[in-house]
Amino acid sequence: QVQLVESGGGLVQAGGSLRLSCAGSGSILRFNAMGWYRQAPGKQREFVAAIGWSGSSTYYADSVKGRVTISRDNAKNTVYLQMNSLKPEDTAVYYCAATFRPAQGMSGTHYADYWGQGTQVTVSS
Numbered sequence: 001q002v003q004l005v006e007s008g009g010g011l012v013q014a015g016g017s018l019r020l021s022c023a024g025s026g027s028i029l030r031f032n033a034m035g036w037y038r039q040a041p042g043k044q045r046e047f048v049a050a051i052g053w054s055g056s057s058t059y060y061a062d063s064v065k066g067r068v069t070i071s072r073d074n075a076k077n078t079v080y081l082q083m084n085s086l087k088p089e090d091t092a093v094y095y096c097a098a099t100f101r102p103a104q105g106m107s108g109t110h111y112a113d114y115w116g117q118g119t120q121v122t123v124s125s
Contacts, residue, residue: 002026002114004096009119012086016123020081022096022116027077029053033103034072034079035112038092038121048094049081050106057103064090086123093118 003025012018020036028034035050049070050059058070069082079096097112105111 002098004098004114004116006094006096006116006119009094009121011122011124014086014088014123014125016086017082017084018086018121020083020094020096020119020121022079022081024077024079024098027074028072028079028098029074030100031098031114032101033099033106034070035097035099035103035106036070036079036081037095037097037109037112038090039095039118040089040092043092045095045109047107047109050103051079052103059104059106061107083121086121088123088125090121091123092121094121 005023008020036048039045051070067085072079095118096116098114099112
């Protein structure tokens with residue numbers, strides 16, 4: 001049974017930073033790619049960022065490019081999402097996801113094989 005547990009969400013002022021973490025219940029080495037998605041109230045879930053197995057390949061949504069960095073520490077079974085210069089429109093529940101398939105496909109919101117429960121990020125203006 002695979003479990004992905006997100007943490008690090010919270011309330012932050014616009015312009016601030018947050019670092020989200022996603023811890024796997026077992027080794028995340030089994031997953032070819034890990035990613036982050038978000039869902040704002042009344043909106044569909046959308047892709048945020050993805051990272052390949054070695055960490056050398058990363059992909060970002062245009063809306064967060066330049067403000068967000070995804071990374072993974074396979075030894076710690078953890079994936080991170082560093083978010084800077086946060087905006088009120090970044091407010092959403094952020095979900096971690098994992099897949100056995102290539103990272104470049106993670107822009108599809110139905111692509112992942114496993115999902116976490118989500119962590120709330122609220123950015124005040």
